[in-house]
Amino acid sequence: MKILNVTMSIDEMRGGGTAERTVQISKALSNIDCDCRILALDIGITNEVKEKLKNISLILLKCINKRFYIPSFSLKIIKKAVKDSDFIHLMGHWTLINAIVFYYIQKYKKPYSACPAGALQIYGRSKLLKNFYNLIIGNKIIRNASKCIAITEKERSDFYSYGVSNNQIISIPNGINIEDYKYDDNNIFKKKFNITKKIILFLGRLNHIKGPDILLSAFIDLKEKLKDYQLLMIGPDEGMLNAMKNKVKDSNSLDDVIFTGYVGGIEKSMAYHAADFVVIPSRQEAMSIVVLEAGITGTPVVITDQCGFDEIENVDGGVVVTATIEGVKAGMEALFVDTDKLVEKGKNLKQFCKKHYTWNASALKYQKIHNEFIQ
Secondary structure, eight states, rough: OEEEEEOOOOOHHHHHHHHHHHHHHHHHHHTTTOOOEEEEOOOOHHHHHHHHHTTSSSEOOOEEEETTEEEOOOOHHHHHHHHTEEEEEEOSSHHHHHHHHHHHHHHHOOOOOEEEESSSSOOSSSSHHHHHHIIIIHHHHHHHHEEEEEEEGGGEEEEEEEEOOOGEEEEEOOOOGGGOOOOOOHHHHHHHHTSSEEEEEESBBBBGGGGGGHHHHHHHHHTTTTEEEEEEEEEEEOOHHHHHHHHHHHTTOOEEEEEEEEHHHHHHHHHHHSSEEEEEOOOOSOHHHHHHHHHHHHHOEEEEEEOOOOOGTTTTTTEEOOOSSSHHHHHHHHHTTTTTHHHHHHHHOOOHHHHOOOOOHHHHHHHHHHHOOOO
16 A cells, blocks of 8 residues: 655754654554655754655655745656555645645545645734635535544544535644653753753744744733743744744843754653643644644643634543633743642653544544545
8 A cells, every 4th residue: 555645844943844744654664564755845854854764655745945845846757656656645735836736635535534734724924825725626525525634523623614524534643752751851951052040941943833932921910920931932933933032132031041952862852851831832833743743741730712622621631721821921920839749740741642632543534534445
């Protein structure tokens, strides 16, 4: 069975959760004897990612525009990749690579799934361009999919507005690979980034949708109560860094807020283990992988009600708040005031993630889709 996973990027820095999902699902499918390949843009792929995918065939296209992730029009390569596949998975939504692949999917009548990973709602910049994309091809990609994959049950409603029926949708959540998060040398990590206090951790792109400005404002407002903490903000800049640094400077918080840029691999694992708790202040998200990463290291979280993970409160693994400064402030106060329970909450979240969210379990659900459509 030949499976083709299509995504804009498998670069963890640029591709975020979509890249991580593509990499991990491909590995998990390969482990259950699927002949799995990835079609993506050849940008920023680290040796670490290549090592993770050493048993996966990579079909990489040159990128001629990094702002809009426009691939070189290597139509022969794309045509062959689709023609030689039994089933295609399209990750993300607003990408030219998906549109080109979809043309050949139709041409060769291949079954395929669409997993937008929370991207269907038109949010943020380029609204006009996104509406145009949907008008020309986006709506058709979603409506005609053999299966639409929702990362959470909540995401089902996003598909309804595209004319997708409920029986066409299957929920396959994000997962976690426990082995990737076993590195926990906190002393090395803290020394590298000059951390001298307890850590409140943000990990994600410095992008409006991820809400780092919400967290920064909340932290500054509470800095008198948080004298024992430093705010560690890990992630690549997507246009917000300068304004955030200026805010830190104006508030006299230069020693209390640390911006590291992108951190991955072993150091990312160390960051989670070193943190006292993680804050995920997203304005919109299908299902936060950061919750799972924090959870598997036993680190409690404050998340917004836009992260697709409200159930963490039911297992007492953290706090769910509104995506506002006041909401995040309330969440942080709830955790740092009750520090004796932080370890307990972390243990609860770890147990919950190990039981319900692994990539191997998700891969079996993908395999069920293949068996349904491949004779």
